[in-house]
Amino acid sequence: MKAKTKKMLAGTFIATAMLAGTATTLVAQEKPVIATVVKISGIPWFDRMNTGVEAFQQANPDVQASQSGPATADSAQQLQIVQDLIAKGVNALAVVPMDPAVLEGAFKRAMERGIVVVTHEADNQMNTQADVEAFDNAEYGAALNERLAECMGKAGKWTTFVGSLGSRTHMQWVGAGEENAKKYADMQLVDPNNESFDDANATYEKAKEVLRKHPDIKGFQTSAGNDVLGVGRAIDEAGLSGKVCLVGTGLPNPSADLLESGAITAIGFWDPQKAGMAMNAVAKLLVEKKELTDGMDLGVEGYNKVSIKKGAGDGVLVIGNGMVLADKSTYKDHMF
Amino acid sequence: MQRTSGQLAMLAAINILLLIVGAAISGGSFLSIFNLQSMASQLPEIGLLAIGVMLAMCAGNGGIDLSGIALANMSGVLSAVIVSSFLSSGENDLAFSLAFIVVALAIGFSGGLINGILIARLNITPILCTLGTQMAFTGLAVVVSGGRAVMVGSPDLLSRIGNDMLLAVPISFLIFIVVAAVIAAALKYTPYGLWLMLMGTNPKAAIYAGFPKNGVLMATYAISGTLSGLAGVIIAARNVNVKFDYGSSYLLIAILIVVMAGVKPEGGYGRVVCVVLSAVALQLMSSLLNFGGLSNFVRDFAWGLLLLTFLAVGRYDVVGFVFPGNRRRVDTGVKPSSTGT
Numbered sequence: 196m197k198a199k200t201k202k203m204l205a206g207t208f209i210a211t212a213m214l215a216g217t218a219t220t221l222v223a224q225e226k227p228v229i230a231t232v233v234k235i236s237g238i239p240w241f242d243r244m245n246t247g248v249e250a251f252q253q254a255n256p257d258v259q260a261s262q263s264g265p266a267t268a269d270s271a272q273q274l275q276i277v278q279d280l281i282a283k284g285v286n287a288l289a290v291v292p293m294d295p296a297v298l299e300g301a302f303k304r305a306m307e308r309g310i311v312v313v314t315h316e317a318d319n320q321m322n323t324q325a326d327v328e329a330f331d332n333a334e335y336g337a338a339l340n341e342r343l344a345e346c347m348g349k350a351g352k353w354t355t356f357v358g359s360l361g362s363r364t365h366m367q368w369v370g371a372g373e374e375n376a377k378k379y380a381d382m383q384l385v386d387p388n389n390e391s392f393d394d395a396n397a398t399y400e401k402a403k404e405v406l407r408k409h410p411d412i413k414g415f416q417t418s419a420g421n422d423v424l425g426v427g428r429a430i431d432e433a434g435l436s437g438k439v440c441l442v443g444t445g446l447p448n449p450s451a452d453l454l455e456s457g458a459i460t461a462i463g464f465w466d467p468q469k470a471g472m473a474m475n476a477v478a479k480l481l482v483e484k485k486e487l488t489d490g491m492d493l494g495v496e497g498y499n500k501v502s503i504k505k506g507a508g509d510g511v512l513v514i515g516n517g518m519v520l521a522d523k524s525t526y527k528d529h530m531f
Numbered sequence: 532m533q534r535t536s537g538q539l540a541m542l543a544a545i546n547i548l549l550l551i552v553g554a555a556i557s558g559g560s561f562l563s564i565f566n567l568q569s570m571a572s573q574l575p576e577i578g579l580l581a582i583g584v585m586l587a588m589c590a591g592n593g594g595i596d597l598s599g600i601a602l603a604n605m606s607g608v609l610s611a612v613i614v615s616s617f618l619s620s621g622e623n624d625l626a627f628s629l630a631f632i633v634v635a636l637a638i639g640f641s642g643g644l645i646n647g648i649l650i651a652r653l654n655i656t657p658i659l660c661t662l663g664t665q666m667a668f669t670g671l672a673v674v675v676s677g678g679r680a681v682m683v684g685s686p687d688l689l690s691r692i693g694n695d696m697l698l699a700v701p702i703s704f705l706i707f708i709v710v711a712a713v714i715a716a717a718l719k720y721t722p723y724g725l726w727l728m729l730m731g732t733n734p735k736a737a738i739y740a741g742f743p744k745n746g747v748l749m750a751t752y753a754i755s756g757t758l759s760g761l762a763g764v765i766i767a768a769r770n771v772n773v774k775f776d777y778g779s780s781y782l783l784i785a786i787l788i789v790v791m792a793g794v795k796p797e798g799g800y801g802r803v804v805c806v807v808l809s810a811v812a813l814q815l816m817s818s819l820l821n822f823g824g825l826s827n828f829v830r831d832f833a834w835g836l837l838l839l840t841f842l843a844v845g846r847y848d849v850v851g852f853v854f855p856g857n858r859r860r861v862d863t864g865v866k867p868s869s870t871g872t
Contacts, residue, residue: 236826236828237826237828261824263821263826263827264827265827266826266827266828266831267780269778269780269781270774270776270777270778271576271781272780274770275573275818275821276821276827279570279817279818279821279822281569282565282566282569282570283566283821283822284560284565294680294774294776294777295680296680296682296770296771296772296774297680297770298770299770299771299772300693300694300769301770303771304694359678359776360673360677360678360679361678361679361680361774
């Protein structure tokens, strides 16, 4: 019994010692701490955002900026991180909510403790001081659809993909897309709002189903970052590159092959790096108790003249003009 | 009972160690009242689900409850939709809160009972049955809510459960501890507890001994379901909103907690106090990593490491001390009871 307990304790010590060894990064902090929390760590989109947070840190040595995020796509995990950061006592939170509704309670408690809360991609967040948007979501959705309509010759069957039905921005984009398509009487929307869960493989399977069900489909408008890859692969394998149009949110680097082959017509995006910098810039302004004014310059490309609107709650919407639409001929200007 | 005290000592040691490490790397702020409260208020959701899984596992015959978080979300969503259709949270805070809690618990209870009936009466393997009901519950929640978050708001009583403290302890944590204590007492002092454990140890013998097998199974899953309903109430109270896909990672974490607590996957043994301590350990560890600003992938790694340590220890323990014949080793997977004919 004694020996066994010793063995157990030894195991415990090893496990915890490893943790302690790796967790010594925390240093005494005098400077204001701005903590960026993203939806998921380790995917290209938020890795790119991390470069923005690092660039912001370089440019602003008077604050301490860092990024973290859950390992799994679960709003509950993100909530835990936010709660722990509040307890740790950061000065500002810059969050890209997985699900704005789930974070409302935590943000309210954070603001009651005097923590600055800035969000991104969550224009319906009630408890935030400022929500940074790269562009007007309706304009973006309409722009994607306009590009799709142009490719489809303004006629034929088309469908839409969203990350999940609960993803507000995605629903706004496809909603604006549908609205835009009403201009063209010959465009017929079929089986809209397929859920992709931002999983390229699942999207691929689903796109194949759609292609089987509607052999005469002409266009896809997709929303989550990996959707263009899944749908593009399905189109490519079916030998329909160039015949079926695909316009959606995507990143240039992963989409390069499919753009070249013609499976993807065009990708729309905003640079998460710039969004990360803009969020941190706004957070810093608010920590310094400075005013956000209409038309101000955040010192970040695409956010040089932001418009300030009233948000869903007491906070404001900070809207930049960071929309980029790229196709085969132009994507090389934005390699990330 | 050597095994029990060993497991308990180890869990307690881990918790103390994590607190010390936390204090060391954060310069004390890890042990600040606010952080302790913050961690305590994060714990109940997953802790309640883990106790439910433990009960199902103790019932033996491959017992497990995979429907926990799905049922919790469904309870919250359905209850919010039903109650707000005839009461508005703005008008009568207390009535709304009470109605919400009662309806959510009732839905949790019924969902659990459905699991119990399917498993006891129709003899469906628990892992398949609860996997099926998990999808059914999630699906129902999606249909009812249209895939959107449902607003519960912060009516007085609910917001107290979610945010307030009693003697500096979060109320949700107190609820969790009281419920855990009640279940621990029920397992120890009532015939139900004895039946559950003996049935898990040897279902065949239990039947010949005249145990009310179906009744025990249905009660077990119904309790597990009610705990899910309670978890749903606490989620709603803390987050102001409920949504069908909240906490999708909780399913595996709940099982991890239970296995770490030394509950036998093949049934017949489990202690609530170990489950509580094991849940606390996981909470401390994940908060510690967030405090240290470490990647959350390290957390998964650390959890896996802990689990393997426990399993290794548990295995030597069982093999060396209890069953020299090597017949009942502790395994990670769920497998049918080893009491073959």
